[in-house]
Amino acid sequence: MKPNAMIELNKVSKHYDGTIAVDSVDLSIKQGDFCVLVGTSGCGKSTTLRMINRLISHTKGQIMIEGQEIMSFDPQSLRRRIGYAIQNTGLFPHWDVARNIGTVPKLLGWPKHKIQARIEELLELLNLPYSSFAHKYPSELSGGQAQRVGVARALAGDPDILLMDEPFGALDPITRESLQQELLRIQQQIHKTIVFVTHDMDEALKLANHIVVMDQGRIVQQATPYELLLNPANSFVSQLLGGEDRGLKQAGLMHVADFMKTNRTMTPSDHQLAQIKPDDSLRLALSVMLWHQQEQLIVMDDNHCVGEISLQQIIQAKPYADHHG
Amino acid sequence: MFWLTCLLVATFGFVHLEELFAQISPTQRQVIYSRDSFLALLLNHIYLVSIAAIISICVGVISAIFVTRSYGKEFLPLVSQVASMGQTFPPIAVLALSVPLLGFGTLPTILALTLYGLLPIVRNTLAGIQGVNPAVLESAKGMGMSSIQVLWRVELPLSSTVILSGIRTSITINIATAAIGSTIGASTLGDPVISGLVNGNTAYVIQGAILIGLLALTTDSFLERLQQKLIVKHSLM
Ligand SMILES: Nc1ncnc2c1ncn2[C@@H]1O[C@H](COP(=O)(O)OP(=O)(O)OP(=O)(O)O)[C@@H](O)[C@H]1O
Numbered sequence: 417m418k419p420n421a422m423i424e425l426n427k428v429s430k431h432y433d434g435t436i437a438v439d440s441v442d443l444s445i446k447q448g449d450f451c452v453l454v455g456t457s458g459c460g461k462s463t464t465l466r467m468i469n470r471l472i473s474h475t476k477g478q479i480m481i482e483g484q485e486i487m488s489f490d491p492q493s494l495r496r497r498i499g500y501a502i503q504n505t506g507l508f509p510h511w512d513v514a515r516n517i518g519t520v521p522k523l524l525g526w527p528k529h530k531i532q533a534r535i536e537e538l539l540e541l542l543n544l545p546y547s548s549f550a551h552k553y554p555s556e557l558s559g560g561q562a563q564r565v566g567v568a569r570a571l572a573g574d575p576d577i578l579l580m581d582e583p584f585g586a587l588d589p590i591t592r593e594s595l596q597q598e599l600l601r602i603q604q605q606i607h608k609t610i611v612f613v614t615h616d617m618d619e620a621l622k623l624a625n626h627i628v629v630m631d632q633g634r635i636v637q638q639a640t641p642y643e644l645l646l647n648p649a650n651s652f653v654s655q656l657l658g659g660e661d662r663g664l665k666q667a668g669l670m671h672v673a674d675f676m677k678t679n680r681t682m683t684p685s686d687h688q689l690a691q692i693k694p695d696d697s698l699r700l701a702l703s704v705m706l707w708h709q710q711e712q713l714i715v716m717d718d719n720h721c722v723g724e725i726s727l728q729q730i731i732q733a734k735p736y737a738d739h740h741g
Numbered sequence: 742m743f744w745l746t747c748l749l750v751a752t753f754g755f756v757h758l759e760e761l762f763a764q765i766s767p768t769q770r771q772v773i774y775s776r777d778s779f780l781a782l783l784l785n786h787i788y789l790v791s792i793a794a795i796i797s798i799c800v801g802v803i804s805a806i807f808v809t810r811s812y813g814k815e816f817l818p819l820v821s822q823v824a825s826m827g828q829t830f831p832p833i834a835v836l837a838l839s840v841p842l843l844g845f846g847t848l849p850t851i852l853a854l855t856l857y858g859l860l861p862i863v864r865n866t867l868a869g870i871q872g873v874n875p876a877v878l879e880s881a882k883g884m885g886m887s888s889i890q891v892l893w894r895v896e897l898p899l900s901s902t903v904i905l906s907g908i909r910t911s912i913t914i915n916i917a918t919a920a921i922g923s924t925i926g927a928s929t930l931g932d933p934v935i936s937g938l939v940n941g942n943t944a945y946v947i948q949g950a951i952l953i954g955l956l957a958l959t960t961d962s963f964l965e966r967l968q969q970k971l972i973v974k975h976s977l978m
């Protein structure tokens with residue numbers, strides 16, 4: 417057992433009479449990891465997640481949090497230490513946004529002013545202005561806003577661990593995309609240990625630094641997004657990765673800034689070239705090239721030319737091994 | 742408020758309407774029921790219904806809560822079946838059955854009212870609690886609420902309007918049902934009705950019926966207001 421593991425599963429199984437939902441899973445999640453469990457429907461992702469906060473009790477094996485077996489904790493105090501966000505938000509419809517967010521702090525017995533400060537802080541973190549949202553009821557929120565409140569509520573007790581079960585599963589692609597970006601931004605600020613469940617491989621590739629692919633209750637492969645793309649363990653994983661679409665998925669994880677030719681000054685003919693930003697993905701660069709039928713783009717950062725990138729460079733781009741998406 | 746005013750006016754005013762009622766029952770010597778004052782009958786009627794309501798609310802809500810807990814699950818089918826079946830049982834039958842057990846008078850009437858009033862309360866409490874969104878329950882548990890906290894902070898508030906409407910039905914039905922208590926010797930607003938029917942005195946029947954109707958309307962509109970307040974307070978769905 418690695419001592420720095422935040423969450424550790426040793427040969428964990430969950431049996432229901434007749435079915436084996438989770439089958440002897442070994443998993444070690446480090447402090448600060450963004451671990452995504454991905455797989456097709458019914459493969460045991462939610463079950464695995466919910467065993468960690470004891471919403472489901474495991475049949476066999478050991479689950480440790482910071483080196484301590486979870487059965488040694490009182491389930492309620494364990495759950496108050498672990499943030500939990502789910503697909504349909506589960507916001508309390510009879511409480512306003514502020515009270516929803518304050519749920520866990522209140523259970524933890526924080527003083528009123530501290531809860532209030534925490535609510536304000538979290539609404540700001542999730543780009544929900546206090547004055548317009550704190551006193552709204554869940555029925556008055558859009559799906560995206562409700563999900564933000566769900567994430568804020570999960571973070572409220574300042575837990576070390578955040579469990580998220582398809583939190584963005586019910587959102588339209590654009591809202592989903594912006595919430596993914598926001599979650600990444602938030603994670604860079606707060607460095608929680610996140611376990612995130614999705615059946616969407618693109619979402620997994622984008623968010624995770626540790627992807628766990630599950631099938632029929634077992635872990636098929638676990639790796640960083642790049643390793644997974646480069647060496648899928650079997651045909652199931654490569655199918656999940658979209659087969660031949662893999663090239664584009666990989667390009668979607670690499671940034672223009674890391675492959676462009678720098679030290680370039682503007683020449684008059686550049687005005688005919690299409691532009692791209694350094695933190696855009698190679699996938700986007702490729703799409704821009706196809707659209708404009710050009711093999712070369714100039715890279716612009718805040719109206720300054722910072723470099724150029726060519727089709728050749730994109731094709732030869734090798735993924736850096738230990739990158740966080 | 743309107744119905745309450747009507748009720749009070751009728752209770753105290755019937756005595757002064759001798760001429761009007763004399764037209765309804767011209768052959769009768771006495772046209773205003775006077776064995777008891779209307780006020781005394783009204784208060785006793787309210788008393789019977791309230792006692793029965795308090796008991797059936799306590800028993801009904803508690804048993805519905807019990808069978809929706811994990812440890813009471815086995816009784817759920819039984820209780821919900823009884824609750825839905827009981828509604829088809831006529832109240833007079835309950836009354837008839839309770840006489841051999843408790844004799845005549847107030848007690849068997851309260852028993853019958855309690856049993857009869859129990860059913861809508863159990864049914865609605867069950868429906869209310871079972872209607873709470875499972876995602877809400879899951880997140881309540883997942884955030885570390887104890888089962889008591891889930892019940893008090895989530896399940897009961899979210900089902901309160903449905904429970905209250907069950908209570909409203911129960912009480913309104915029982916205000917009418919309580920009148921039948923007069924047949925087994927309880928003193929209620931049913932007294933003038935029964936006595937009027939027995940003696941062919943239509944005026945008595947009308948007096949009793951009007952008071953019962955007004956009491957039911959007053960109570961119902963009061964409970965409806967309470968329900969509205971609750972809905973606004975929770976600004977639900
Ligand atoms: N209470 C239960 N009783 C019996 N079997 C169950 C129970 N809960 C889950 N299962 C089974 O366990 C397996 C794993 O379920 P789980 O909910 O973990 O899947 P999942 O990967 O989260 O799927 P999805 O993407 O559809 O949410 C499924 O085959 C399911 O049918």
Ligand SMILES: [Mg+2]
Binds near residue numbers: 461462463581
């Ligand atoms: Mg699931």
